[in-house]
Amino acid sequence: xxxxxxxxxxxxxxxxxxxxxxxxxxxxxxxxxxxxxxxxxxxxxxxxxxxxxxxxxxxxxxxxxxxxxxxxxxxxxxxxxxxxxxxxxxxxxxxxxxxxxxxxxxxxxxxxxxxxxxxxxxxxxxxxxxxxxxxxxxxxxxxxxxxxxxxxxxxxxxxxxxxxxxxxxxxxxxxxxxxxxxxxxxxxxxxxxxxxxxxxxxxxxxxxxxxxxxxxxxxxxxxxxxxxxxxxxxxxxxxxxxxxxxxxxxxxxxxxxxxxxxxxxxxxxxxxxxxxxxxxxxxxxxxxxxxxxxxxxxxxxxxxxxxxxxxxxxxxxxxxxxxxxxxxxxxxxxxxxxxxxxxxxxxxxxxxxxxxxxxxxxxxxxxxxxxxxxxxxx
Numbered sequence: 066x067x068x069x070x071x072x073x074x075x076x077x078x079x080x081x082x083x084x085x086x087x088x089x090x091x092x093x094x095x096x097x098x099x100x101x102x103x104x105x106x107x108x109x110x111x112x113x114x115x116x117x118x119x120x121x122x123x124x125x126x127x128x129x130x131x132x133x134x135x136x137x138x139x140x141x142x143x144x145x146x147x148x149x150x151x152x153x154x155x156x157x158x159x160x161x162x163x164x165x166x167x168x169x170x171x172x173x174x175x176x177x178x179x180x181x182x183x184x185x186x187x188x189x190x191x192x193x194x195x196x197x198x199x200x201x202x203x204x205x206x207x208x209x210x211x212x213x214x215x216x217x218x219x220x221x222x223x224x225x226x227x228x229x230x231x232x233x234x235x236x237x238x239x240x241x242x243x244x245x246x247x248x249x250x251x252x253x254x255x256x257x258x259x260x261x262x263x264x265x266x267x268x269x270x271x272x273x274x275x276x277x278x279x280x281x282x283x284x285x286x287x288x289x290x291x292x293x294x295x296x297x298x299x300x301x302x303x304x305x306x307x308x309x310x311x312x313x314x315x316x317x318x319x320x321x322x323x324x325x326x327x328x329x330x331x332x333x334x335x336x337x338x339x340x341x342x343x344x345x346x347x348x349x350x351x352x353x354x355x356x357x358x359x360x361x362x363x364x365x366x367x368x369x370x371x372x373x374x375x376x377x378x379x380x381x382x383x384x385x386x387x388x389x390x391x392x393x394x395x396x397x398x399x400x401x402x403x404x405x406x407x408x409x410x411x412x413x414x415x416x417x418x419x420x421x422x423x424x425x426x427x428x429x430x431x432x433x434x435x436x437x438x439x440x441x442x443x
Contacts, residue, residue: 081403085415087359091352114185121188121241126180127166128236129243134165134260137290141264144282153272157264165263174259179249182347186301187234189354190331191241196385197329212307217314223307227333230300246297254291261287300332305346308336317341319374326381341368348419356386358400360419367412372404 114122138157141147147154156162174180212224236242245253261283268274298306311317317337325334339349342364352360358379365375379401383393418426 081406088363118188122184146282168263230303247299304336308340312340
């Protein structure tokens with residue numbers, strides 16, 4: 066082997082080692098938006114998110130609060146024990162009068178990790194999907210479109226459920242939205258009670274109603290709203306159900322991965338990778354949307370995606386993430402040079418941190434950051 070060839074291989078092997086190291090470091094919980102608080106999403110300060118993602122997250126949260134408030138106000142107006150104060154009831158019945166959101170924006174909602182993760186994920190999914198469609202990668206659904214008529218009735222039913230779940234993630238203007246059923250039950254309860262407290266404060270401070278006169282009807286209404294939450298599953302849950310079923314049937318192949326990403330079905334794309342890797346959706350999501358491409362490529366390699374398909378997927382995703390084709394192509398190409406050099410044992414080792422529970426990884430990251438700070442950055 067010539068010196069130049071040996072040098073080139075050594076460089077490629079060094080990049081392979083660097084990719085594995087980067088992918089392992091990325092598993093420490095420092096994903097884009099990791100550690101964000103609700104106040105950071107609501108207020109103007111960016112928190113490791115792009116401006117588009119931050120604005121989208123804020124809009125998602127505002128829409129969620131307003132939807133809960135609208136249901137709450139409609140029920141409260143029909144409460145028999147509601148004090149007969151004309152101005153208050155008129156305000157409750159006027160949709161254009163904002164009550165809960167301005168108050169909660171000032172007081173801050175309870176800081177809920179699950180809610181923050183969902184807001185970040187949905188806002189990033191919207192931004193990435195928009196970039197995928199803008200770059201003309203969207204195609205006809207192909208085999209995806211036929212899944213609703215698949216001979217396996219369970220696959221067909223799951224595919225139809227996914228179409229319905231996807232339709233619920235956007236409003237009539239095609240902007241993203243979050244439903245109460247997307248939230249963990251306890252998170253939903255917290256937001257309902259926060260809206261209840263805001264409406265109570267409005268009645269007391271603006272209309273001079275005695276707090277005790279409002280507590281009964283507002284508490285009863287909150288209980289009714291919580292009970293009426295519904296049982297629809299989130300789009301992520303439905304996508305995972307379909308992906309697992311397709312994996313078991315041997316249908317979650319490279320071609321389907323290409324079709325899902327090309328048609329900007331990011332949730333199903335991640336779910337298919339998660340099913341093939343036998344890992345949680347949340348972890349597969351983090352690996353896929355890391356802007357440096359190393360973790361995404363590691364995940365593709367770990368599930369045996371062919372090099373040509375992996376090249377397309379990594380380039381397409383990196384372009385969508387960075388929104389700058391030249392930089393994205395350079396970054397993706399640098400990692401792809403190492404694709405065939407990654408050894409199975411090294412891949413398994415690099416994947417281990419990603420298979421840990423997300424809460425455990427977050428705790429490890431928090432301890433590391435605290436220790437680093439106390440050590441003066443050493």
